[in-house]
Amino acid sequence: MIFLGLASNYSARDVLRHSFSVGSKKDYKNLELALSKRYGTTLENTSLIYSGRSAISLALKSFIESNRLKKGDHVAVNSFTCFAVVEAVKNAGLVPVFLDLPDPKKAPSPDYSPETLAVACEKDKKLKVFILQNTFGLPVDLKKFLEVKKKYNLLLLEDLAHSAGRFYTLNAKKREIGTVGEATCLSFGKGKSIDTITGGAVLLRDPTLSFPKSFNKSALKKRRKSGDVPRASWYPLFGAIARGLAHLKLEKYWLGLLLKLRWIERSADTKLLENTTITNWQAKLALRQLGSLKDKPLREFFLVENREETLKILKKKGIRLEESWYEVPVSPARYYKKTNFPEKENKNAVFFAKHVLNLPTWYYDKKHQKELAYAKKILKENALNGN
Numbered sequence: 001m002i003f004l005g006l007a008s009n010y011s012a013r014d015v016l017r018h019s020f021s022v023g024s025k026k027d028y029k030n031l032e033l034a035l036s037k038r039y040g041t042t043l044e045n046t047s048l049i050y051s052g053r054s055a056i057s058l059a060l061k062s063f064i065e066s067n068r069l070k071k072g073d074h075v076a077v078n079s080f081t082c083f084a085v086v087e088a089v090k091n092a093g094l095v096p097v098f099l100d101l102p103d104p105k106k107a108p109s110p111d112y113s114p115e116t117l118a119v120a121c122e123k124d125k126k127l128k129v130f131i132l133q134n135t136f137g138l139p140v141d142l143k144k145f146l147e148v149k150k151k152y153n154l155l156l157l158e159d160l161a162h163s164a165g166r167f168y169t170l171n172a173k174k175r176e177i178g179t180v181g182e183a184t185c186l187s188f189g190k191g192k193s194i195d196t197i198t199g200g201a202v203l204l205r206d207p208t209l210s211f212p213k214s215f216n217k218s219a220l221k222k223r224r225k226s227g228d229v230p231r232a233s234w235y236p237l238f239g240a241i242a243r244g245l246a247h248l249k250l251e252k253y254w255l256g257l258l259l260k261l262r263w264i265e266r267s268a269d270t271k272l273l274e275n276t277t278i279t280n281w282q283a284k285l286a287l288r289q290l291g292s293l294k295d296k297p298l299r300e301f302f303l304v305e306n307r308e309e310t311l312k313i314l315k316k317k318g319i320r321l322e323e324s325w326y327e328v329p330v331s332p333a334r335y336y337k338k339t340n341f342p343e344k345e346n347k348n349a350v351f352f353a354k355h356v357l358n359l360p361t362w363y364y365d366k367k368h369q370k371e372l373a374y375a376k377k378i379l380k381e382n383a384l385n386g387n
């Protein structure tokens, strides 16, 4: 069987490593050091944090505190994204401005274009920051974005949730994603490039920036020792059990029970906390993953004519793609209404989200390759007309 979710990116060895990992203060410090080196900033301007959304919010607040922005300014956000990003922008006292995707029928892309950003800047003088998300780990055209950045004097926040370890191409050279903007934010949430189930990191790369006075890196609380920590450490094991039960079509009962017991939480329900950070054992696992990041997309995306039908066909063969990113322009669907997403101005994103499916990129063995080849065949047969 093939899964997109349920910690399917975890090998049996990873499950054990995750469940029984023990870390020390040194691991925590070493992760901060490695991140600061990799993304080109000081240890002082680097902090581990509770989640990716906490990282984005803190980076934006740092822009404000360093007088590079003021409350109420506008932030360009991809119109195909996670609720977490929108929540973080609002939490910082800023206004998210959604930028539409290019026409999916002509040039399908999961990220807004530099041309769209330039048009938005012409119209909106409050637009001061843009978030580049490099969705699915697919790098955007950095050169063109940098031209727009310069022309309109914008701040760039690179959100590495999907793209840690990937590279832009700039003047025929590779430039690592996360080494360009004024701030770099990572999420270590479920299914992300670095996955320790929860967690994140924030790096202020511009030396004139500093964290808000209200943020005290050395006083951050660790995630609770009871409650959410056991759940985080056992999640890959719970996922492996769910994948096993899926053969008997029983996984939904198992997941329902875990949710009811609050032993697991849905990814979108991760909290935004700026006074709490990850545990030492999570830092140890994240450091290990940071050192072995692969330069390949996180997921492959396809546009199909009828998503529900295609999912059904694939499910019959044990290919479970229900957790594709993103099923609505601001995912998940259960929070979509809250975001007041301007559908009329973002028709391409609405269309894209309605037709997109993802394939995992983390299966290597022969059996799964065969299944993936079958999935690709079905996705091709059901492709969007003219795609």
Ligand SMILES: Cc1ncc(COP(=O)(O)O)c(C=O)c1O
Binding pocket: 051, 052, 053, 054, 081, 082, 084, 085, 133, 159, 161, 162, 187, 188, 189, 198, 199, 200, 267, 268, 270
């Ligand atoms: C593109 C993107 N950025 C940031 C986040 C936030 O991550 P977290 O759940 O760690 O807050 C997500 C979450 O799914 C995401 O998809």
